[in-house]
Amino acid sequence: xxxxxxxxxxxxxxxxxxxxxxxxxxxxxxxxxxxxxxxxxxxxxxxxxxxxxxxxxxxxxxxxxxxxxxxxxxxxxxxxxxxxxxxxxxxxxxxxxxxxxxxxxxxxxxxxxxxxxxxxxxxxxxxxxxxxxxxxxxxxxxxxxxxxxxxxxxxxxxxxxxxxxxxxxxxxxxxxxxxxxxxxxxxxxxxxxxxxxxxxxxxxxxxxxxxxxxxxxxxxxxxxxxxxxxxxxxxxxxxxxxxxxxxxxxxxxxxxxxxxxxxxxxxxxxxxxxxxxxxxxxxxxxxxxxxxxxxxxxxxxxxxxxxxxxxxxxxxxxxxxxxxxxxxxxxxxxxxxxxxxxxxxxxxxxxxxxxxxxxxxxxxxxxxx
Numbered sequence: 001x002x003x004x005x006x007x008x009x010x011x012x013x014x015x016x017x018x019x020x021x022x023x024x025x026x027x028x029x030x031x032x033x034x035x036x037x038x039x040x041x042x043x044x045x046x047x048x049x050x051x052x053x054x055x056x057x058x059x060x061x062x063x064x065x066x067x068x069x070x071x072x073x074x075x076x077x078x079x080x081x082x083x084x085x086x087x088x089x090x091x092x093x094x095x096x097x098x099x100x101x102x103x104x105x106x107x108x109x110x111x112x113x114x115x116x117x118x119x120x121x122x123x124x125x126x127x128x129x130x131x132x133x134x135x136x137x138x139x140x141x142x143x144x145x146x147x148x149x150x151x152x153x154x155x156x157x158x159x160x161x162x163x164x165x166x167x168x169x170x171x172x173x174x175x176x177x178x179x180x181x182x183x184x185x186x187x188x189x190x191x192x193x194x195x196x197x198x199x200x201x202x203x204x205x206x207x208x209x210x211x212x213x214x215x216x217x218x219x220x221x222x223x224x225x226x227x228x229x230x231x232x233x234x235x236x237x238x239x240x241x242x243x244x245x246x247x248x249x250x251x252x253x254x255x256x257x258x259x260x261x262x263x264x265x266x267x268x269x270x271x272x273x274x275x276x277x278x279x280x281x282x283x284x285x286x287x288x289x290x291x292x293x294x295x296x297x298x299x300x301x302x303x304x305x306x307x308x309x310x311x312x313x314x315x316x317x318x319x320x321x322x323x324x325x326x327x328x329x330x331x332x333x334x335x336x337x338x339x340x341x342x343x344x345x346x347x348x349x350x351x352x353x354x355x356x357x358x359x360x361x362x363x364x365x366x367x368x369x
Contacts (some may be wrong), residue, residue, distance in 0.1 A: 033067045033258075035068070035069045035093035036077065037056070037070065037071045038094070039073055039096045039097070040080040040081075040095070040198075041080070048277065049073060055151070063262065067265065077092060081101055083249065095249040098180065098181075099112035103181060106327060107182065108331050111136075112140075112247055114241050114242060115240070118339065120243040123338075123346075124153065124244075125150070131338045132334055136334060147250045148247045148249055151274050152245065157240075158215065158238050162212070173191030173192075176193045176210070176211045177211065177212065178197045178206075190310065202225065218281065222288070233300050234299050237302070
C-alpha cells in the first residue's frame, strides 16, 4: 500500500478511535486538566513544531476541551537543550524534542532518535514498536522520570550546507560544523570541529562565519531558514540521520496521574502526529529542493571516500561507547542485530524496487528529450 495513503487512513482510524474513547470519558465526568508542553523547536518550522499543535488539537477535540495542552516554542519557557530537565523536574508536564540532544547525559539517548549509518524511518518505527526498542528506551527514560512516546520522523536528512566543496576527508579537517547527535563525535575522528547550535541560531552563526557549515533537516526546513543565502554547496545524504525520530516526553508522575481514558486519547493523538510529520516532509521537500536548485544552490553527494571513512569511524565509536557505558552496550547489541536483519530484508524487495524506479525515471526523461 502506498505510504501516504496508509498514513492518511491510519490517522482517520485514530481520530475515530479517540472519539469512541472520549464518549464514556466525558460521560463519567473526568477531570478538567491543563498541561504545558515545551518544544525544542521554533514555530517557524511548522512540520516539526506543528506536530505538537496536532497533538494538542486532537486531545482537546476528543475530550470536549476537558484536557487542554498549551504548546510553547523553544525559548518561551526553557531553551531547546533544557526540555529534558524541564520535564524530568516537573517544570512542565510535557516536552517535544530529539533525544540525541542529550547524549551528554547518556550516549544511549541517541538510539531514541537515530545514530550514524543507522535505521531509516520505517526501520526505526519497526524497531521501536516490534523490535524491542521501546522497552529498552523505557528503561533509560525511567531513570529520568520520563515516559517517552515517538512523535514524528523527518525521513533521511540532507548532509548540510558548506561554504566550500568537500571532496575528500582532508577537506573536513578543521571544519567548524553544526551537527547533532553522535555524528559530531564521528566527524571529530575525521578532523571536524563539531558545534551544537539550536535551529534559531544556525543562520546567524553561518552568516558571521562562526561556523563553516551546518545541517538541519532537509529542503523544506532549510529553505525557510535561508541557508542558501550564506552557503552555496548542499550535500547529501545525512548519513548520520537515515530516519531520525522525535519524541514526546511526559513527566512520569503526571502520566501516572492521568485517567486511563486520557492516556489512550493522548497516545492516539501522538501517533497521528507521528505519521503526519513524515507525510508533510515527503510531500513538501521535492518542490523546496527544486526551488533551492533554481536559485543557484549546488547539489553535491558526499564522496565514497568520505562515506567509507565515516562508516569506519562510527563503528569504532560504538565499540568505544560500549566499553564505557553498559546501557549503551545493551541497547546497541539489540539494535545492531535488528539493523542487520533489516538491511538483508530491504535488499530483497525495497532496494530492487527503488533502484529500478530510479533507472526507469531516468530512462523515461532521457527518451522525452
